[in-house]
Amino acid sequence: MQIKIVLAIKIFCIQALTLLFSCQVSAEKLASPIPNSAFELVVLGEAGGIQDGNLSAFLLRALSEPNYIALDAGTLVNGINLALSNNAFKELPVKIDNTLSPAGNILHHHIKGYLISHGHLDHVAGLLIASPDDNNKPIYALKSVNQIISDSYFNWQAWPNFTNRGISPRLNKYQIIDLVPQQAINLKGTQLTVSAFSLSHSIESTAFVIEYQNNIFVYFGDTGPDEVEKEGKLATVWQYLAKQMQTKKLRGIVIEVSFNNQQADELLFGHLTPKWLMSELSYFYSLVEKKQKIEDMQVIISHIKYSLKSGLDPRDIIQNELQLENTLGFNFKLAKQGQRIIL
Template sequence: MRDIMTKAKWLLTISLFFVSSTGLQAETDDTSPAFELVVLGDSGGIQDGNLSAFLLRSVTEPNYVALDAGTLVNGINQSVRQGAFDDLAIVDDDKWGKAGSILRHHVKGYLISHAHLDHINGMLVASPEDSKKSIYAIPSVNTMIGETYFNGKAWANFSDRGIPPLLNKYHVVDLLLGKTAPIANTALHVTAFSLSHPVESSAFVIEHGDDIFVYFGDTGPDIVEKQDKLDAIWTYLAKQVKHKKLRGVIIETSFENERPHNLLFGHLTPELLMGELRSLATKIGGEKPLQGLNVVISHIKYTLAKNVDPRANITKQLDDGNDLGLNIIIPKQGQKLLF
């Protein structure tokens, strides 16, 4: 067991990390974990069975919200096999197996960052056997989902708005930017922010009491995109952490540092991510304000090219550039994490 022993004025101190059969676990020296995260899909790009998707819940309840849904059923099955749900009191349903019960009874809604297929495909293909629940997204994302997928051509309209016939399985909820809304059938609340991407993407600040967890969809850096969208999120978080605990962040790092800025297509590199997090640190102020912050890296682009390992290269570049004292986590599909 590795003793981390780090402190920060504004976030939970993380002290012990260890690897178990269910994944990376975290213990704290002053407070028990507040959130559980299950990694359904950790990659970006073309690996269709392992695309961006996570399940998040407060440890005080058995109900999850999905953070994107690029891979859903395969991710749940992989997580079941790795024991990620062993501590969950799963609803006993005579009709459905374990994965079906988790999806139908314990996943209470979807937070969809944007409507690219690698972030929504799992929800679409699982919809015939899914249960009724809500899709939460900013208005442009919900509009694109309806026009592109739930249109009776690409896919039947399982939602309650848009092109008829409406199957009314999914209730579509528009999240207004910067306005906090409840996530139905959970104790969680969410505030959405816009991100720069070829189609509008979004970030979600998720709260349970005084605890915060942040999920970023695909995003380009402000220095490239020139829209200051990440700056708006950093400003918001810098205010929030004065009286709340930031338990963790999921944020993408799609490409290696060598990727030219004109070929980023609304994504981050390790160097650009560190630059953005330094902006957050500056807004918070003080010495090492991000020391010990859990940063989960998502959307590393998978490739079929020979003798190329983007995950290893990006991991090294992140470690080499980590002058903020971050606890960088490279997740694996099927893993459970506690924050």
């Protein structure tokens, strides 16, 4: 009997030590999952229309924490489910809530807010559709963008008002926060800060410069090239980033290329082509003092327009055109729905 008790105690101690070691390893893994990296990006949606299950939406987190900020929300729950099926959250210490599905756990416990670049439906549809079953969190946007969201969607006609602004009754699920251009604020529930920059589009759009310690990531909403738009807004972003890169590391950017080079300038409607993107990046390259800092920066291409026409895939055409234009050695990657990217 005594032997059995001693043996049981030994087994219990081994199990306890194993569990303790496992927790320590998990904590260390969360603190520094991959050497020389800072961010995780999960692609919930990457197309610029018209495929309704795959519209602009990304999740970003610092690798030191389990909390994301959503970068636009054209596709939300469908994108989360696809990312789950692709094991994009495999390194995430998921909060266990047995009352929720895996997608519900991500939405409720790991997405701490939304950064909305502009009010076009392909950038907000997922947020609207998910809102009845979402939990309380902030929506961050420039003032004009928040106004469009209130006037056009959360107005009790297109959709109930789940926000704390606008037409009564206000359901107060989402706290609307106006971003002041080029003024950094902390993103609640995360270790990230954001500075918003106005962009030229058919309506006001936004670039979000997101920082964690000495690391930077930039998400560009829809935008046209400065030479076509005549407002110089992209130049302002490039100048800011070049200055920040003197002391910080720019890990990557997400930027749109909606059309191939055959699209006429007068039919861009506030979008980029490979030719115009390279024109913008060439200007940025000229500003950066230490050119080697460009080499490790990932340029993730989004918002490629889905086509119903037969023939070559627009993604293939744009990828080829980017490579032909890429004389400066930028590290291009076409975003793919459901993938996980480490930066």
